[in-house]
Amino acid sequence: MRRLRDIVLVIVGVTAAWELLVWLTGVPPFILPGPFRVAKAAITHAGLIGEHALVTLVEVLAGLLLGSVLGAGTSLYLMASSTARRLLLPLMVFSQTVPVFALAPLLTLWLGYGIGSKIAMTLLIIYFPVASTFYDGLRNTPPGFLDLAATMNATPRRTLFQVRVPAALPSLASGLKLAAVYAPIGAVIGEWVGASRGLGYLMLLANGRVKIDLMFAALFVLAALTILLHTTVSRAGHRLTRWASGT
Amino acid sequence: MTQSQAGGGIRLRGRFSHGDQPLFDDLDLALEGGQWTCLLGPSGVGKSTILRVIAGLDTGGVFDGSIDPDDGAPLHGRFAYMAQSDLLLPWLDVRGNVMLGASLRGQDRTPDRADQLLKRVELEQHAAKRPHELSGGMRQRVALARTLMEDRPLLLLDEPFSALDARTRSEMQELAFEMLAGRTVLLVTHDPAEAARIGHRIYLMTESGLERAPTGEQKPLRGFDDPETLSIQSRLFARLRQR
Numbered sequence: 332m333r334r335l336r337d338i339v340l341v342i343v344g345v346t347a348a349w350e351l352l353v354w355l356t357g358v359p360p361f362i363l364p365g366p367f368r369v370a371k372a373a374i375t376h377a378g379l380i381g382e383h384a385l386v387t388l389v390e391v392l393a394g395l396l397l398g399s400v401l402g403a404g405t406s407l408y409l410m411a412s413s414t415a416r417r418l419l420l421p422l423m424v425f426s427q428t429v430p431v432f433a434l435a436p437l438l439t440l441w442l443g444y445g446i447g448s449k450i451a452m453t454l455l456i457i458y459f460p461v462a463s464t465f466y467d468g469l470r471n472t473p474p475g476f477l478d479l480a481a482t483m484n485a486t487p488r489r490t491l492f493q494v495r496v497p498a499a500l501p502s503l504a505s506g507l508k509l510a511a512v513y514a515p516i517g518a519v520i521g522e523w524v525g526a527s528r529g530l531g532y533l534m535l536l537a538n539g540r541v542k543i544d545l546m547f548a549a550l551f552v553l554a555a556l557t558i559l560l561h562t563t564v565s566r567a568g569h570r571l572t573r574w575a576s577g578t
Numbered sequence: 579m580t581q582s583q584a585g586g587g588i589r590l591r592g593r594f595s596h597g598d599q600p601l602f603d604d605l606d607l608a609l610e611g612g613q614w615t616c617l618l619g620p621s622g623v624g625k626s627t628i629l630r631v632i633a634g635l636d637t638g639g640v641f642d643g644s645i646d647p648d649d650g651a652p653l654h655g656r657f658a659y660m661a662q663s664d665l666l667l668p669w670l671d672v673r674g675n676v677m678l679g680a681s682l683r684g685q686d687r688t689p690d691r692a693d694q695l696l697k698r699v700e701l702e703q704h705a706a707k708r709p710h711e712l713s714g715g716m717r718q719r720v721a722l723a724r725t726l727m728e729d730r731p732l733l734l735l736d737e738p739f740s741a742l743d744a745r746t747r748s749e750m751q752e753l754a755f756e757m758l759a760g761r762t763v764l765l766v767t768h769d770p771a772e773a774a775r776i777g778h779r780i781y782l783m784t785e786s787g788l789e790r791a792p793t794g795e796q797k798p799l800r801g802f803d804d805p806e807t808l809s810i811q812s813r814l815f816a817r818l819r820q821r
Binding site for chain 2: 494497
């Protein structure tokens with residue numbers, strides 16, 4: 332309850348400060364529209380924004396799902412195979428020296444203007460955080476657990492899936508929380524480079540037509556979407572690893 | 579007790595080194611079949627290393643020698659391990675933890691037997707709880723039930739009671755002694771009182787090496803306030819202080 336009150340207070344405070352700034356500086360609405368103008372644009376164009384938001388949401392969810400599965404799968408593969416560790420690990424680290432954003436034009440070239448290139452962009456952005464956090468978790472199993480498993484004559488495979496993986500779930504949950512925040516960035520960047528649908532596209536379109544209030548409205552919807560996604564992933568992660576926090 | 583549970587003796591001989599640094603030379607440790615052997619010594623002297631060598635666990639060093647069971651059969655799969663930390667997996671409930679060995683080996687799990695053992699350690703009411711809901715003593719009793727579930731003739735216990743408060747510790751010693759009767763047990767401990775109570779044989783391990791300490795006439799489990807226990811304890815303590 333107190334948390335809700337704090338959130339409302341912050342929103343009211345920021346909105347008031349924003350309106351005051353616009354009023355005091357007399358900045359024109361095509362540079363910075365006031366919050367009420369943005370709210371009005373959001374209501375007027377609710378259908379349009381909703382339509383584009385749905386496209387972005389689909390891209391984000393698909394990218395998040397594929398990136399998480401691929402990232403977690405890579406971590407498991409790295410754990411299970413020493414050859415993979417030797418060959419793949421340096422490659423993975425090296426791949427992080429390439430700014431993923433710079434690949435967006437290439438992805439559009441290869442995969443077209445549809446949602447495929449946006450899903451690929453989202454996947455690429457979240458893949459490494461998921462893979463590296465989960466892999467770290469898998470490597471840092473409490474040694475006592477592994478000793479116990481060894482004295483119980485556990486097979487490496489069962490040790491991996493029954494001891495290492497559950498012990499690494501809190502790390503995976505952290506990775507997924509990061510991914511939930513990064514994923515919309517990936518989708519929007521993909522849309523900026525070339526798209527005919529999605530919130531990123533709508534923002535560029537509104538910007539080009541000097542409908543800055545609509546651009547802000549789209550931006551807020553994107554932010555709300557990200558918060559919702561992050562909260563959902565956090566809650567799911569918390570449920571899955573309740574034992575780790577002792578609740 | 580079935581034939582498989584009755585423990586035979588084991589003799590460990592050899593040397594152990596960390597890189598160029600020898601930790602112990604000419605080690606000769608005999609575990610008498612069906613009895614409790616205590617390995618007593620100060621922290622950091624290498625007691626746990628000996629236990630880990632027998633268990634085949636990673637020690638960070640090299641053991642050059644032999645581990646010979648009396649019956650000549652390999653040790654693999656014939657011992658169970660219990661550590662200072664209870665090592666209960668926090669994501670499994672108590673019953674799941676007791677049956678961990680079977681699930682890690684891909685064998686059929688036997689919940690009925692797990693429940694029987696939980697009853698013997700007086701935790702049958704807590705079978706569905708997670709470890710974090712239990713006290714330290716209760717958790718160590720679950721660990722004991724898990725160890726018994728393995729049903730192995732040799733038990734390697736690495737200071738399993740040292741993190742418990744004095745009352746719980748003495749109760750756990752009694753419970754473990756009763757439940758592990760007839761098996762061969764190696765107990766690593768830094769507590770002279772524990773060794774004096776529970777050891778059929780007591781080896782003292784100090785910086786100068788391994789020596790066997792006298793244990794008197796009385797068989798364990800010795801009373802904690804028994805004059806003989808107290809006399810063994812004070813002799814062990816005095817020897818430990820000599821360095």
